[in-house]
Ligand SMILES: Nc1ncnc2c1ncn2[C@@H]1O[C@H](COP(=O)(O)OP(=O)(O)O)[C@@H](O)[C@H]1O
């Protein structure tokens with residue numbers, strides 16, 4: 001979605017909203033705070049109402065991937081647990097039990113419209129591995145072509161970071177990148193992003209529109225509630241991740257009557273965060289989407305400038321230190337000497353080789369390493385400046 005109007009806050013809000021109806025591929029993320037009926041199992045009425053609206057979008061020729069939380073809460077109900085357990089393996093067990101109920105509820109609800117659903121359980125690591133990423137992408141795209149609604153959640157049985165943090169927002173953004181969605185809708189328990197957390201600041205005002213990269217929003221965003229836990233911080237970060245593949249993000253209250261349909265009809269609801277840079281090609285999105293990198297390269301000031309301003313490759317001569325263990329072809333973070341993240345990229349040398357060629361001119365690589373495959377530490381085609 002284009003951002004021409006994003007810079008002029010007073011004009012064009014409604015113009016931008018009208019464009020939502022033209023967006024073909026939607027990723028809709030429904031958060032725990034909404035799905036879990038204040039901890040008493042799934043909010044089935046809410047789910048049925050969102051499904052009604054999604055069915056309308058599908059009927060109108062749009063494609064929808066649903067990213068849904070709620071497995072832990074449903075699992076707790078099925079297991080008769082009143083309190084969210086502290087122990088990780090119990091949370092994971094609850095998620096495994098509850099995922100059944102979650103999928104059953106969606107399956108039944110979409111069946112009213114003769115729509116099939118598909119369960120897709122992913123981890124961030126799956127999306128960091130190039131082969132799994134490509135497999136995941138083709139499966140999701142095939143499901144969309146078949147008119148099936150993929151319902152994505154984290155694979156909580158095998159990962160622990162996300163379940164602790166309670167963050168499906170990032171997963172929603174990564175899925176938006178994978179399927180190259182046009183719009184990411186994040187349904188939550190507040191009407192949108194406010195100037196401060198409205199739970200503690202009754203005077204806070206809603207932000208109608210902005211740029212996904214605007215760092216002021218991160219400062220306004222606080223953590224989450226009891227059931228959902230990532231809070232607004234993860235939603236803002238998700239908007240900026242989604243923007244990398246050109247998707248606009250709407251953060252909006254899922255309890256607003258007919259919210260998805262009304263957004264589609266161009267009503268000024270929630271917060272629209274627009275992408276403000278050209279979308280990255282798919283390979284670069286995949287690199288940028290890596291939340292965990294395999295190691296760090298520390299760059300001198302000249303190398304930082306060459307990457308930032310010159311769009312150049314990273315040469316070994318500009319690398320002053322290498323940390324961590326990585327292999328050729330893995331994603332590493334590039335930092336300046338103060339530790340700030342500058343870029344991420346696919347490295348041409350393993351960590352042991354990289355340590356041997358720190359600050360080395362490309363012409364001398366062969367004498368140090370014996371053989372030289374590439375003169376660059378990271379080629380610019382494999383580098384994303386952050
Ligand atoms: N600036 C803000 N604007 C709106 N909500 C905010 C803000 N800062 C923090 N929040 C909190 O974020 C919560 C939503 O996030 P979260 O609890 O993780 O929900 P979900 O399960 O939908 O992801 C809200 O209940 C709200 O209290």
Ligand SMILES: N[C@@H](CCC(=O)OP(=O)(O)O)C(=O)O
Nearest residue numbers: 031032069070071072166168
């Ligand atoms: N994957 C887990 C937790 C994910 C979660 O709570 O995320 P969020 O909805 O962003 O607060 C679940 O389905 O319960």
